[in-house]
Amino acid sequence: MTHVVATVGPACSSREVLGDLLKAGVDVFRFTASKTPVAQLAALAEVVRELAADLGLPVELVLDLPGAKPRLTNDAYLDLAGVTELVLRFDAGPSDLTGPVPRLGVSGLGPGDPRPSVGDLVVIGDGEDALRIVEHAAGSCRAVPLTTGVIGIRRGLSFPGARDAGGAQEFTPYDLAGLRAMAGTPFDAVVISFAESADLVDRARAVLSEGVREGPLPSVVAKVETATGAASADEVARAADGILLGRGDLLLDTGPVEFHAACRRVLDAARAIGCPVLVGTQLLTSLAAGWLPHRSELATVSGLLAEGVAGLMLSEETAGATDPVRAVTLLTGLRDRYAPTTVRTALFPSRP
Missing domain, CATH: 2.40.33.10 (PK beta-barrel domain-like)
Known part of the structure; x- marks a missing residue:
């Protein structure tokens, strides 16, 4: 099953719009911590959980930590x-x-x-x-x-060309605080950004284990968005509960010529071991301001659906668009046409 993932932002933070997005087919809500404190996001996530329960719809909630980025x-x-x-x-x-x-x-x-x-x-x-x-x-x-x-x-x-690729990875103090704050929140999973090794995934899980004393451990999703991360996709996929293919920063790091090959490495590596992959950024961006989606967007999204990716993540299409529901409605329609399913499964089953 391909899940529809919607990013929460100013355009869809009201109870009314969040409820409409659930009705339109959103399976997973992503909460980005790059500009908003985790505690504030957790409170909004509780609202989404309540709305989904009232509607009788399943939903999963994901916290996306920003990582070290200027x-x-x-x-x-x-x-x-x-x-x-x-x-x-x-x-x-x-x-x-x-x-x-x-x-x-x-x-x-x-x-x-x-x-x-x-x-x-x-x-x-x-x-x-x-x-x-x-x-x-x-x-x-x-x-x-x-x-x-x-x-x-x-x-x-x-800064293209100025990055020290392959250097030792460390969590920022903000990300560490976010991992430690996961205990007791409604989030089902946490995304760690700029993942380039299995070690970073393991350390994230160890920090989560310190705070979560009872119940399931939140899933750890590794966002692969650098050339080094794509080259290490095999080991990252083996360690993580899921991969988020962050195409925005990946393009900046690889350049336009090598971009497709890097995406292909990530998708193939994850499929080989059965690790779920979410694909994000600029899937239907034209709908944020225009009426019809770009033909290239339709081709890309339909191809990913036919390929059977685990999730497609809308970003500015829901977080900042004038009509977030329209983008979700179209994506749900494309899913029903190119990746139909009668069984709704969880993207991140509970980890003991």
């Missing part, structure tokens, strides 16, 4: 149209978008993490916008926009 600190949108240059500050301080040269703080960088150099690209979000570094100074750099889009609030950053 993010902007802006609390307002920045329209790049007319901006000729801006400053990136690496001290995690607040952003200042006033004045002719906006100053954007960057959080999430450790002392040893690489910074972009003169001539390097900085990619924003899932690739919607990009900057070119033209001057570097201690603790900051000056950049020129290469696009004219609108930078969203606290979007993630990527």
Whole structure:
């Protein structure tokens, strides 16, 4: 069975819309902790659990931890149209978008993490916008926009070519706190981001075991979203309860030419051992603003359904769209056409 996964966000956080999404066919709700405290998300997850019980519908709830990723600190949108240059500050301080040269703080960088150099690209979000570094100074750099889009609030950053691939992985203090806070919450599973080894999965499970003294242990889903993670998909899939193929960051890390091959490695590795795979990001993004989905989106989603992936995850299509229910209704219709099933199964059975 292919599960319909909806990301909870501002567009679908009311009881009315959450109930409508359940009726439209959502099987799994994903709660992202990159911008919202885990305790607040857990309270909203309780609401979803209550709504599903009232409707007599099964539902699974997943907490997605952000991992170590640089993010902007802006609390307002920045329209790049007319901006000729801006400053990136690496001290995690607040952003200042006033004045002719906006100053954007960057959080999430450790002392040893690489910074972009003169001539390097900085990619924003899932690739919607990009900057070119033209001057570097201690603790900051000056950049020129290469696009004219609108930078969203606290979007993630990527520095193509500057990442230290294959280095030792450590949980951030925020992620550790999130793992420890899982006990007593309604979440059935937790997603750990940027997974590149079985060791990271094992350590996540060990932290969960410290807090969950009774009852089933939440499932651990490894988000594979780097070239190194794709190359290690065999061992990650053997250790994890599920794989989330994070295509947004994966594209940023592999580049467009190697992207498909990396996705294929993850899907094949998981299938070989029976590990469930969820595929996410930009599945039906055109519905967030347009009426008909792009033909390429329909082809991709229908192909994944025919392939039998365990789940398809909507992100901005539900979290920030004007009509989240429409995207879910279409995805459910595609599932009924290309991956019909009469048995509704759990994606993450309880782990003893």
